[in-house]
Amino acid sequence: MEIILAKRAGFCFGVKRATQMAFESAEKGGKTYSLGPIIHSPQVVNRLEALGVKVLRELDEISDGTIIIRSHGVTSEELEEALRKELDVVDATCPFVKKAQENVKSLSEAGYDVVVVGDADHPEVQGIVSYAKGKVYVVGSEDEAARLPRMKKIGIVAQTTQSFENLEHVVLECLRKGSEIHVFNTICDATAVRQQEATALARDVDCMIVIGGYNSANTKRLAELCADIQPRTYQIETAQEIDPAWFSEVNRVGVTAGASTPKWLIDEVIDRVREIDGAKIS
Numbered sequence: 001m002e003i004i005l006a007k008r009a010g011f012c013f014g015v016k017r018a019t020q021m022a023f024e025s026a027e028k029g030g031k032t033y034s035l036g037p038i039i040h041s042p043q044v045v046n047r048l049e050a051l052g053v054k055v056l057r058e059l060d061e062i063s064d065g066t067i068i069i070r071s072h073g074v075t076s077e078e079l080e081e082a083l084r085k086e087l088d089v090v091d092a093t094c095p096f097v098k099k100a101q102e103n104v105k106s107l108s109e110a111g112y113d114v115v116v117v118g119d120a121d122h123p124e125v126q127g128i129v130s131y132a133k134g135k136v137y138v139v140g141s142e143d144e145a146a147r148l149p150r151m152k153k154i155g156i157v158a159q160t161t162q163s164f165e166n167l168e169h170v171v172l173e174c175l176r177k178g179s180e181i182h183v184f185n186t187i188c189d190a191t192a193v194r195q196q197e198a199t200a201l202a203r204d205v206d207c208m209i210v211i212g213g214y215n216s217a218n219t220k221r222l223a224e225l226c227a228d229i230q231p232r233t234y235q236i237e238t239a240q241e242i243d244p245a246w247f248s249e250v251n252r253v254g255v256t257a258g259a260s261t262p263k264w265l266i267d268e269v270i271d272r273v274r275e276i277d278g279a280k281i282s
Helices: 013-027 042-050 076-084 095-109 124-128 142-146 164-174 189-202 217-229 261-279
Strands: 001-003 033-034 053-056 066-069 088-091 112-115 134-137 151-158 178-183 205-211 233-236 252-255
Touching: 013 033, 013 042, 013 053, 013 066, 013 076, 013 088, 013 095, 042 112, 066 076, 066 164, 066 189, 076 142, 095 112, 095 151, 112 124, 112 164, 112 217, 124 134, 142 164, 151 164, 164 178, 189 205, 189 217, 189 252, 205 261, 217 233, 217 252
Parallel strands: 001 252, 033 053, 033 066, 066 088, 112 134, 112 151, 151 178, 205 233, 205 252
Antiparallel strands: none
């Protein structure tokens, strides 16, 4: 059985940067917190907690110390509250997410009603939305965009982990809703490249393994895209979840991972698959 690992599996630039900043903060000691999980990898969060980084749900829980802003960003109100409390703020917001926040703010100030393409329940989207000063709508699909009201000026940004196809479909629908459209393609290049590599790999293997947190939007999307092509697609967080039965009559296994998945988790999965069938990796 041959194992083929996608070239760009695992940490993207923003996640790698945030994780490095979090571990560096932990090493300094003192009261250190993160507002929400620093990235969507429970295993990385657990390692940080072992070093003393406590995950908070709200800033009301603390009055001093260091607060790490997660890679997905936080709302503008939360950031203002942290500064008002004079906390030591380590802003690990992904630069691409930060750009989406800035785009929403500038569109709103220019008089556009803002449409954010993404998952309304995702912390990244909740943070992005908070930078709008006027009307703002969150849509996850073309069908949801079809239910938007008529607007004179529409500004559009996307959650960084959205697929380009979904953004395109929403934009086309918005063309029917307004006379002036301003679109910022805020999809992260790393996300697009991972999706392209994953789908190409799924077409060439008998089984796909997608590694990443179940709370990770980009990992979930990778798994969905692969499953559309290769029905024998399995999303896992750790090597312990692998079922040897998955590899019955399988000659080639594809492996990819979400942007929040550390290399050590990928290595453990590959080692486990190799143990099952004495597989070789390429």
